[in-house]
Amino acid sequence: RKEVEQDPGPFNVPEGATVAFNCTYSNSASQSFFWYRQDCRKEPKLLMSVYSSGNEDGRFTAQLNRASQYISLLIRDSKLSDSATYLCVVTRNTGKLIFGQGTTLQVKP
Amino acid sequence: DAMVIQNPRYQVTQFGKPVTLSCSQTLNHNVMYWYQQKSSQAPKLLFHYYDKDFNNEADTPDNFQSRRPNTSFCFLDIRSPGLGDAAMYLCATSRDLGQAETQYFGPGTRLLVL
Numbered sequence: 628r629k630e631v632e633q634d635p636g637p638f639n640v641p642e643g644a645t646v647a648f649n650c651t652y653s654n655s656a657s658q659s660f661f662w663y664r665q666d667c668r669k670e671p672k673l674l675m676s677v678y679s680s681g682n683e684d685g686r687f688t689a690q691l692n693r694a695s696q697y698i699s700l701l702i703r704d705s706k707l708s709d710s711a712t713y714l715c716v717v718t719r720n721t722g723k724l725i726f727g728q729g730t731t732l733q734v735k736p
Numbered sequence: 737d738a739m740v741i742q743n744p745r746y747q748v749t750q751f752g753k754p755v756t757l758s759c760s761q762t763l764n765h766n767v768m769y770w771y772q773q774k775s776s777q778a779p780k781l782l783f784h785y786y787d788k789d790f791n792n793e794a795d796t797p798d799n800f801q802s803r804r805p806n807t808s809f810c811f812l813d814i815r816s817p818g819l820g821d822a823a824m825y826l827c828a829t830s831r832d833l834g835q836a837e838t839q840y841f842g843p844g845t846r847l848l849v850l
Contacts, residue, residue: 635776659833661770670841671779714778718835722767726778
């Protein structure tokens with residue numbers, strides 16, 4: 628079983644739609660949680676950190692449920708430019724990043 | 737204003753011919769990492785340097801080596817590339833080790849093995 632699991636998708640949604648991605652992690656000792664965005668053939672870039680209290684950055688909302696070992700990302704009012712792969716990432720106390728496989732989002736006009 | 741620079745962006749090598757990928761950083765970060773990312777897969781950590789201390793992941797093949805001659809530069813050496821080593825190789829840096837540290841990624845080098 629992979630330490631970080633994501634539905635690879637692809638998720639195909641129209642512009643303006645709301646879409647949610649989920650991620651589960653198996654190591655209860657995981658310390659920090661992030662969503663990264665990766666465009667085709669580019670490097671991953673940090674989208675946002677994820678906190679138990681939930682956090683929002685514009686159209687993006689991230690949520691962490693430590694009891695269920697579950698992380699989510701909600702994108703509201705999808706734009707064409709949101710098309711990318713979204714990587715769920717957890718860290719151990721050493722700072723090592725453990726990446727999920729990624730969920731691909733395609734926003735259509 | 738690139739902070740983590742990787743050269744070359746694309747590298748073609750022959751089966752079994754040694755190849756070196758380069759990474760440099762302008763952030764003066766203590767930690768430098770090398771990841772391998774194959775198509776449609778997650779980035780996988782190969783090793784990292786904390787200053788001059790080398791830390792190899794347990795499942796990184798011996799075929800992969802690294803050098804860090806100074807704070808700014810780190811190299812990935814693939815001694816005898818196989819077809820299965822074709823991938824994107826990502827370099828990243830962080831100021832320090834620890835779960836609160838942000839890692840900054842370079843643009844990657846895409847390696848093709850013929």
